[in-house]
Amino acid sequence: MSNQESAMASETLCFLHELPKMRSNEGSSADSGDQGTTNVFDPSTGEVLTKVHLCGREEVDKAVKTAQAAFPAWSAKSPEERAALLRRWADAIEQKQQVVAQLEALDVGKAIINAEGFDIPFGVACIRYYADLAVPAEYDVPLSVSDMDARVHRTPYGPCGFIFPWNFPFDLLMWNVSPALAAGNTIVVKPSMVTPLSTIYVCQLAEKAGIPSGVVNVVIGDGASVGAALAEHTGIKRMSFTGSTPVGKGIAEACGRNLVPCKLELGGKGAAVVFSDVDIEDTANKLAAALTLNTGQVCCTATRWIVDESIYDQFVEGTSAAFQRIRIGPSLSRETQMGPLTSRSQLQKVLGYLDKGKQQGAAILAEGEMRKEEEKSRGYFVKPVLLTGSEENICCAEEIFGPVAFLLKFKRESDAIEIVNHSQYGLANSVWSRDLTRANRVAERLVAGNNWINAHNVFAYGLPYGGVNHSGMGGGVNSPETFYDYLRNQTIARPL
Ligand code: NAD
Numbered sequence: 001m002s003n004q005e006s007a008m009a010s011e012t013l014c015f016l017h018e019l020p021k022m023r024s025n026e027g028s029s030a031d032s033g034d035q036g037t038t039n040v041f042d043p044s045t046g047e048v049l050t051k052v053h054l055c056g057r058e059e060v061d062k063a064v065k066t067a068q069a070a071f072p073a074w075s076a077k078s079p080e081e082r083a084a085l086l087r088r089w090a091d092a093i094e095q096k097q098q099v100v101a102q103l104e105a106l107d108v109g110k111a112i113i114n115a116e117g118f119d120i121p122f123g124v125a126c127i128r129y130y131a132d133l134a135v136p137a138e139y140d141v142p143l144s145v146s147d148m149d150a151r152v153h154r155t156p157y158g159p160c161g162f163i164f165p166w167n168f169p170f171d172l173l174m175w176n177v178s179p180a181l182a183a184g185n186t187i188v189v190k191p192s193m194v195t196p197l198s199t200i201y202v203c204q205l206a207e208k209a210g211i212p213s214g215v216v217n218v219v220i221g222d223g224a225s226v227g228a229a230l231a232e233h234t235g236i237k238r239m240s241f242t243g244s245t246p247v248g249k250g251i252a253e254a255c256g257r258n259l260v261p262c263k264l265e266l267g268g269k270g271a272a273v274v275f276s277d278v279d280i281e282d283t284a285n286k287l288a289a290a291l292t293l294n295t296g297q298v299c300c301t302a303t304r305w306i307v308d309e310s311i312y313d314q315f316v317e318g319t320s321a322a323f324q325r326i327r328i329g330p331s332l333s334r335e336t337q338m339g340p341l342t343s344r345s346q347l348q349k350v351l352g353y354l355d356k357g358k359q360q361g362a363a364i365l366a367e368g369e370m371r372k373e374e375e376k377s378r379g380y381f382v383k384p385v386l387l388t389g390s391e392e393n394i395c396c397a398e399e400i401f402g403p404v405a406f407l408l409k410f411k412r413e414s415d416a417i418e419i420v421n422h423s424q425y426g427l428a429n430s431v432w433s434r435d436l437t438r439a440n441r442v443a444e445r446l447v448a449g450n451n452w453i454n455a456h457n458v459f460a461y462g463l464p465y466g467g468v469n470h471s472g473m474g475g476g477v478n479s480p481e482t483f484y485d486y487l488r489n490q491t492i493a494r495p496l
Helices: 010-021 057-076 079-095 097-108 112-134 169-182 197-208 223-232 245-258 280-296 309-325 344-359 372-376 413-421 436-445 480-485
Strands: 037-042 047-053 140-143 148-156 159-163 186-190 216-218 238-242 262-265 270-274 302-308 363-367 385-388 404-410 428-432 450-453 487-495
Touching: 010 047, 010 097, 010 197, 037 097, 047 197, 057 148, 057 159, 057 186, 057 216, 057 223, 079 097, 079 112, 079 169, 079 197, 097 112, 097 169, 097 197, 112 169, 112 480, 159 169, 159 223, 169 186, 169 197, 169 238, 169 480, 186 223, 197 216, 223 245, 238 245, 245 262, 270 280, 270 413, 280 302, 280 309, 280 404, 302 309, 302 413, 302 428, 309 363, 309 385, 309 404, 344 385, 344 404, 404 413, 413 436, 428 436, 436 450, 480 487
Parallel strands: 159 186, 159 238, 186 216, 238 262, 270 302, 270 428, 302 404, 385 404, 428 450
Antiparallel strands: 037 047, 140 148, 148 487, 363 385
16 A cells, blocks of 8 residues: 555545446536546556546536526525525535545645645635525615616526636635525536546535535536537536636637626736845745645746845745745645646646746756655656746746746836736736835736735635636636626516
8 A cells, every 4th residue: 555545534545446436427426428437647656546437528418408407496496595505515525524635635736734724624615605695695686767666686597617627626616616506506517637536526425415416517528528518518608717828718719609608717927026125034935835835736826026136135045945945745745735746747848848948048046855755756746946037938928837936136116017017917916015005006006816915825705816818807706796796687677
């Protein structure tokens, strides 16, 4: 038995063992047609963890029809009834949090301490947040129009489609489907084929918690066939996509053809602007922690560090020390702070960027350290790296999706703002300064959905999150507005 296996709960092992045998066609299942199976890998070892059955276009059609059939009864339930069922789902996930955390850590390569401490509790809290919002929500808004009895009636759309990437499978699922279900929609979910495990497990728990069969549907498969079939399906009444910008544009086109509202949460190349009045060591530590969270596979993380030239050398020293302290290791080890990258292809992509960046003149300023075990293993491990060079360098311009940051200097505040805004993306930045007047002034001028002050990667329910430009459109997550996004408006009016 490997170290990874000995750290697994018996129920986690049992689920992984049973998964290839699961063949059910109804509702919240790891559905299967005759499309064969795909291997799911443990990124810490490069070994096969389990297999999952694949769907094809026919199973997508079947899942959408199942969601259509379940819609009338689910949408007819009162908000209180739906909220009660969603809370039972949250309780069921919480009871199995050890299994969900282990599946997430094993599948993504995420450090178990992060899965347990952040991903799972944050996702469970999301279901409860939207269950609580749904009950007092305004489903009828009276209109004061002269000589009319008029109101806007808010009603769910019907079956909603969701396509997710592989970096935060559980939290992205919770963020996106919780408001949709609480509002009375039914759902068809396509997780990434690379990381389907937590989605299959928790969607099975939905039905066990009492959410009626057919309300929650999962289809497993690749993007070009299964993802495209879902985005193009005329039975889908609202679409939500989280993933890369090029694929997001294709989803928007498919939704445009069907005239279906579409929410896109896409890539990013976030920046951190660091002024000279900060505590240098503390800021370097916090940015190193943000960069290495989930091994840098975080859409909103800061990968361009724009630092006042007067503290540049000290900042590099602080980063180097912070990188050396980060413990790289297998996902299930409690010592691990940064696990491997999620897939072999992501490893190749990150290493490819580093090679191209160096060919274009980038220099390494600081690097982390890896133990011999990880260097020798077949896992997809990388070290955190801080580069510098030209602003046009590929590693500064493009999203790498790994623990690689690019350091640039600035002299004047306006130069820092210009550098940050010199990007096709607009997801998340941060400004670091003790002078809060300046920090707020700069934050207002950075073009992005989210600009944090003296912190990076800040999430809370009630704090809206979304992107602009090539980072997304059509609404975000984590706020009451997101709940209302899943209700369409219809005007009801009677002349008096
Ligand atoms: P990806 O775009 O390659 O894939 C995302 C999902 O889309 C997967 O389920 C994939 O199977 C599916 N897909 C691929 N081609 C498709 C097609 N033609 N039609 C329909 N579906 C298709 O992205 P990825 O590599 O899985 O994830 C990394 C990307 O996700 C990064 O760019 C990252 O920034 C982004 N991301 C954004 C956010 C956000 O909130 N803005 C959050 C997480 C990840």
